[in-house]
Amino acid sequence: MTDRQPTTDRGRIRIVGFDDAAEQKRDSDASSDTADAAGTTADPSIASRGATGIDPTTASTSASAFAQPGRRLENAWRRFRRNRSAMTGLAVIIVMAVLAVLARPITVSTAEVTITLQPFSLAPDDPTAMFVGPPNAPPSLAHPFGTDWAGRDQFSRVLVGGRYTLSIGLVAVALALCVGVPLGAIAGYFGGWIDEAIMRVVDVLYAFPFLVLAIAIVPILEPVPILGSGYWTVVVALAVTGWVGYARLIRGEVLSVREREYVTAARALGVPDRTIIQRHVVPNAIAPVVVQATLNVGTVVLTAAALGFLGLGLEPGSAEWGAMLAQGRSSLLRGDWHMTVFPGLAIFLFVLAINLVGDGINDALEPDRDGRDDRRRMR
Amino acid sequence: MSLGRYVGRRLAITVPVLVGVTALTFSFVHLLPGDAVDAIVGFRDVSAETEAAIRAEYHLDQPVWDQYLLWLRDAITLEFGESPVTGRDVSATIGRRLPATLALGGAAWLLALAIGIPAGIVTAVSAGKPADEVGRLAALAGIATPNFWLGLILLFVFSVRLGWFRVLPPDAPLVSLATVKFLVLPTITLGTAAAALVMRLLRSSMRRELDAPYVTAARARGLPERTVILKHVLRNAFLPIVTVAGLQLAFLVDGAVVVEGIFSWPGMGRLLVRSILRRDYPVIQAIVLVIGIAIVLANLLVDIIYAILDPRIRY
Numbered sequence: 001m002t003d004r005q006p007t008t009d010r011g012r013i014r015i016v017g018f019d020d021a022a023e024q025k026r027d028s029d030a031s032s033d034t035a036d037a038a039g040t041t042a043d044p045s046i047a048s049r050g051a052t053g054i055d056p057t058t059a060s061t062s063a064s065a066f067a068q069p070g071r072r073l074e075n076a077w078r079r080f081r082r083n084r085s086a087m088t089g090l091a092v093i094i095v096m097a098v099l100a101v102l103a104r105p106i107t108v109s110t111a112e113v114t115i116t117l118q119p120f121s122l123a124p125d126d127p128t129a130m131f132v133g134p135p136n137a138p139p140s141l142a143h144p145f146g147t148d149w150a151g152r153d154q155f156s157r158v159l160v161g162g163r164y165t166l167s168i169g170l171v172a173v174a175l176a177l178c179v180g181v182p183l184g185a186i187a188g189y190f191g192g193w194i195d196e197a198i199m200r201v202v203d204v205l206y207a208f209p210f211l212v213l214a215i216a217i218v219p220i221l222e223p224v225p226i227l228g229s230g231y232w233t234v235v236v237a238l239a240v241t242g243w244v245g246y247a248r249l250i251r252g253e254v255l256s257v258r259e260r261e262y263v264t265a266a267r268a269l270g271v272p273d274r275t276i277i278q279r280h281v282v283p284n285a286i287a288p289v290v291v292q293a294t295l296n297v298g299t300v301v302l303t304a305a306a307l308g309f310l311g312l313g314l315e316p317g318s319a320e321w322g323a324m325l326a327q328g329r330s331s332l333l334r335g336d337w338h339m340t341v342f343p344g345l346a347i348f349l350f351v352l353a354i355n356l357v358g359d360g361i362n363d364a365l366e367p368d369r370d371g372r373d374d375r376r377r378m379r
Numbered sequence: 380m381s382l383g384r385y386v387g388r389r390l391a392i393t394v395p396v397l398v399g400v401t402a403l404t405f406s407f408v409h410l411l412p413g414d415a416v417d418a419i420v421g422f423r424d425v426s427a428e429t430e431a432a433i434r435a436e437y438h439l440d441q442p443v444w445d446q447y448l449l450w451l452r453d454a455i456t457l458e459f460g461e462s463p464v465t466g467r468d469v470s471a472t473i474g475r476r477l478p479a480t481l482a483l484g485g486a487a488w489l490l491a492l493a494i495g496i497p498a499g500i501v502t503a504v505s506a507g508k509p510a511d512e513v514g515r516l517a518a519l520a521g522i523a524t525p526n527f528w529l530g531l532i533l534l535f536v537f538s539v540r541l542g543w544f545r546v547l548p549p550d551a552p553l554v555s556l557a558t559v560k561f562l563v564l565p566t567i568t569l570g571t572a573a574a575a576l577v578m579r580l581l582r583s584s585m586r587r588e589l590d591a592p593y594v595t596a597a598r599a600r601g602l603p604e605r606t607v608i609l610k611h612v613l614r615n616a617f618l619p620i621v622t623v624a625g626l627q628l629a630f631l632v633d634g635a636v637v638v639e640g641i642f643s644w645p646g647m648g649r650l651l652v653r654s655i656l657r658r659d660y661p662v663i664q665a666i667v668l669v670i671g672i673a674i675v676l677a678n679l680l681v682d683i684i685y686a687i688l689d690p691r692i693r694y
Binding site for chain 1: 392399410411519520523524526527528531534535539546632633640667675678
C-alpha cells in the first residue's frame with residue numbers, strides 16, 4: 001500500500017522494445033546488487049526476457065501460469081545454487097539438523113515392543129543424566145562444552161537441544177502458514193466484508209509485539225490438556241501470533257494477482273472460486289510468503305529461545321537452548337562462562353544460517369525485489 | 380484526496396482496531412481457564428467475602444458486554460485497581476516503571492539510528508564492493524544474535540570481568556551520570572538488532588533510489604557525488620525508514636522484555652515477565668493494553684507523518 005514506486009510492482013507491463021540494451025543493463029544492476037550472485041548476468045533467461053520487452057516479473061509469473069510450470073522453480077534453484085553464502089547457510093542448517101537427529105537414539109515404544117528408529121548416538125551422555133561429571137566444570141576433553149550446575153554434559157545437551165529448537169521453528173511456521181495463507185488469500189480474492197473482517201483481526205493482533213503476545217498466550221494455553229507438555233504450548237503460542245504476517249502479505253499479493261487475465265479467463269470458464277484460488281491465485285502469489293516464512297523460522301527460533309530464557313517456554317530443566325541459558329545469568333556472575341556461550345552460539349549459528357538462506361531465496365525468487373523483506377523481518 | 384480527508388479516513392480505521400485491542404485485552408482474564416475470580420487472584424484460595432468483593436469490583440456479576448464497557452471506562456481513566464498479588468495500585472506501578480522503559484527504549488532507538496544510517500549509506504554507495512559484503516554479514520550477525528545472549532556476554536565481559544559497569548542499576552534518579560553510565564550495556568544489547576534492521580532497510584531503499592532518473596540527471600548536471608547522495612538520494616530514501624517506526628517500536632518492546640530482566644532494569648518489560656510468573660493478571664492486562672495502544676497510535680502517527688512528507692501518498 002505504501003509502495004512509492006509502482007513500476008517495480010508486480011503485474012505492471014512496461015512497453016520497451018527500443019532500449020534492449022538499457023533493459024539488460026538494469027537487470028544486471030539489480031543482480032549485482034546482491035553482491036554475491038556472481039554469474040546471474042550470464043543467465044540466458046534474463047537476456048531472453050529483456051528481448052521480449054516485458055517486465056521480468058510478469059514474464060516469469062505468466063510463464064509459470066501457462067507454458068512451463070516447472071521452469072520458474074528451476075531457474076530459482078539455479079540462481080540459489082550460485083549464491084555461495086546461501087549455500088553455506090543451507091549446509092549449516094543441514095549439518096545442525098543431522099547432528100540433532102543423530103544425537104541420541106530415537107525409539108518408539110508401545111506396551112510390549114520398542115522399535116528403534118534411529119540407532120546412532122553422537123552425544124556421549126544422556127542429556128538428562130545428572131553428575132556424569134563434576135558440576136560447573138569448565139570445558140575439558142571428557143566434556144567439550146563443560147558441565148552445568150547438576151553435572152550434566154553440556155555438549156550432549158546442546159546437541160539434543162537442537163531437536164527442540166529446530167522442530168519448534170519448523171512446526172510453528174508450518175502451522176502459521178496453514179492458517180495465514182488461506183485466510184489472507186480468501187480476504188484478498190473475495191474482498192468486501194470478508195476482507196474487512198479478516199484484516200481488522202490482523203490489524204488488532206499486529207498491535208501487539210510478537211513476544212509480548214506469545215508471553216500472554218502461554219498461560220492461556222498451558223492448562224489445555226491436549227497440549228500437555230511445554231513443547232506444544234510454545235509451538236501453538238508462536239503459531240497463533242505468527243499467522244498474521246503471512247495473511248497480510250499474501251492478501252496484498254492476491255490483490256494484484258486476481259486482476260490478471262488468466263484469473264478472469266478461469267472465472268469466465270466457470271471454474272469454481274475454490275479451484276481458482278488453489279490452482280491459479282495462491283501459486284502465483286506465494287513467492288514473497290516463502291521468503292518470509294524462511295526468515296521467520298529464525299524469528300520464531302529466537303522467540304522460542306527467549307520464552308525458554310524467561311522461564312515461560314519448555315520446562316526449566318529441559319535441554320532447550322533458551323532454557324539452558326536461563327541459568328546463564330547466575331552462573332555468569334559466578335564466573336562460569338561456558339554454560340552461556342555454547343547454547344547461545346548454537347542459536348546464533350542457526351538463525352544466521354536461516355537468514356542467509358532466506359536472503360538467498362529472496363534473491364533467487366525475486367531478483368527485482370531486493371530488500372523488501374526487511375520490514376517483514378521485524379515480525 | 381486531500382490531506383484532511385486522508386487523516387480522517389485513517390482515524391476512522393483506527394477506531395475499530397482500538398476497540399479490538401481493548402476487547403482482546405479485556406477478554407484475556409476470561410480466556411484463562413477456570414473462573415475469572417480464580418484468574419484475578421492467581422488461583423489461590425480466598426474466602427467467600429473476598430470472592431464477592433472481587434466479583435463486585437470487576438463487575439463479574441453482570442453480562443460480559445457490560446463488563447467490557449465498565450472495564451473500558453475504568454481503563455480510560457487509568458483505573459486498573461490493585462494488584463491482588465502485591466496489593467499495590469496497578470496504574471501507579473506502571474507509571475513508576477514507564478519512564479525507565481522509555482529511557483532505555485529511546486536510547487536504544489537513537490543508537491540504532493546512529494549506527495544504522497551511516498552504515499546503510501556506506502553499504503548502499505559501495506554496493507558490490509567488499510565494504511558492502513562486510514556490512515551485509517555484520518547486519519545478518521546483528522539480526523541473528525539473540526539479545527539475551529548478547530546481554531549476558533556483555534554483562535560478563537564488561538561488568539563481571541573488567542568491572543567497567545555496575546551489575547545492578549544504581550540507586551540514583553533516572554537523569555544522573557551513574558544511571559546513564561549503567562544504561563550503556565543495556566542500550567547496546569537492545570539497539571544492535573534494531574541498528575542492523577535500519578541499516579538493511581536504508582541500504583535497499585537507497586539502492587532503489589540510486590537507479591532513479593533524477594539521480595542520473597543530478598549527476599549529469601555535474602553535482603558532486605556527495606551532494607547527490609546526501610541531499611537528493613538520502614532524503615527520498617528516508618521515507619521507508621519512517622514507515623517502519625511503528626514496527627521498530629514493537630521490536631524494541633519485545634527486546635526490552637528480555638533485556639530489562641538481564642540488567643535488572645526496573646522497567647515495564649521486567650514487570651510483565653515477573654507478573655506472568657506470579658500470575659498477577661490485572662498487571663499483565665494493564666501492561667498489554669498500554670503496549671497495544673501505544674503501537675496503534677504510533678502507527679497512526681507514522682502514517683500521517685508519511686502523508687505529510689510525501690504528498691503522493693493518498694489511499
